[in-house]
Amino acid sequence: MAIILITGGARSGKSLRAENRARSFPGRPVYVATAEALDTEMAERIARHRARRGNDWIERETPLDLAQALIDTDGGGARLVDCLTLWLSNLLHAGLAWSKQTDGLVETLARQRSPVILVTNEVGLGIVPDNALARTFRDAAGLINQQIAGVADEVEFIVSGLPMKLK
Known part of the structure; x- marks a missing residue:
C-alpha cells in the first residue's frame, strides 16, 4: 500500500503525473473526481481529462465525502483523487467543517489496503489574497x-x- 501526494501549481502536469503513477500499480485504476461540472468551462475541462485517461479507468464522482469513497473503492486498483483543493472548495461552499473532514480523510488513509494518489494545488506561493474567503481557502x-x-x-x-521528489 502507498499514499502518494502530488502537488504543484496550476497546469504544472500534476494530473498527468498522477495518472501515470496510478497506472503503474496492479489492477484497474479508480479515478475519484472531486470536481463538479457547474458551468460549461468546467464541463469541458472534465471532458478533456476523461478523453486523456481513456476507458480503462473506473470513475467515481465524489465532491464531498472523500473518505467514504476511498473506503468503498479499497481492495482493487490504485485510486487517484483529483483534487484536494477542489474538494476543499466544495466543503467550504457546502458549509462543512473542512478540518473535521480532513481528519477523517487522514484516518481513512491510514487504513487503506490499495494505493492512493492524491493531487493538490500549492496555493501558498503567491500574494496574500484580498478577501476573507480567499484567505480562508x-x-x-x-x-x-x-x-x-x-x-x-x-x-x-x-x-x-517535471517531478521533484520531496519525500
Missing part, C-alpha cells in the same frame, strides 16, 4: 496539504511537467 489548503504530506509515503512537487 489558501490557509486551509496549506494546512490540508501539510496533513496529507505528513502521512504520505511519497510527496512530489511538479514544476513545468
Whole structure:
C-alpha cells in the first residue's frame, strides 16, 4: 500500500503525473473526481481529462465525502483523487467543517489496503489574497496539504511537467 501526494501549481502536469503513477500499480485504476461540472468551462475541462485517461479507468464522482469513497473503492486498483483543493472548495461552499473532514480523510488513509494518489494545488506561493474567503481557502489548503504530506509515503512537487521528489 502507498499514499502518494502530488502537488504543484496550476497546469504544472500534476494530473498527468498522477495518472501515470496510478497506472503503474496492479489492477484497474479508480479515478475519484472531486470536481463538479457547474458551468460549461468546467464541463469541458472534465471532458478533456476523461478523453486523456481513456476507458480503462473506473470513475467515481465524489465532491464531498472523500473518505467514504476511498473506503468503498479499497481492495482493487490504485485510486487517484483529483483534487484536494477542489474538494476543499466544495466543503467550504457546502458549509462543512473542512478540518473535521480532513481528519477523517487522514484516518481513512491510514487504513487503506490499495494505493492512493492524491493531487493538490500549492496555493501558498503567491500574494496574500484580498478577501476573507480567499484567505480562508489558501490557509486551509496549506494546512490540508501539510496533513496529507505528513502521512504520505511519497510527496512530489511538479514544476513545468517535471517531478521533484520531496519525500
